[in-house]
Amino acid sequence: MAGDDAAEAATMTDVIDEVLQVDSNEVVYVAHHDVSENGLTVTVSLALAAVTDHEPATLVPEFSKHVDPDALDRMFRPLPNGDLRKGGPLHLHIAGHDVEIHNTGRIEIYD
Helix, strand or coil: CHHHHHHHHHHHHHHCCEEEEEECCEEEEEEECCCCCCCHHHHHHHHHHHHCCCCHHHHHHHHHCCCCHHHHHHHHCCCCCCCCCCCCCEEEEECCEEEEECCCCEEEEEC
């Protein structure tokens, strides 16, 4: 089992950039996505999987109930001149967690 724990920690480290202790009852896990690339739904699903007991493949359909993955990529993709889009963040509740997605590609998962 120790090997499984090490593999899980390595996976979390690969996806989660920061773990912020907001107070004694709340932790925020922070991941980032390059908004110039497609696949934001996958990045959010991997980040959620890293902080929950869910497999990423089970989270994509759950995520898709809330937002179209292609539309999400388009919403956060930079403008043709390279500027970040204005507005946001987008707030979702997925797999029992509040998720915020920012125009910079910052993903915050509240636990």
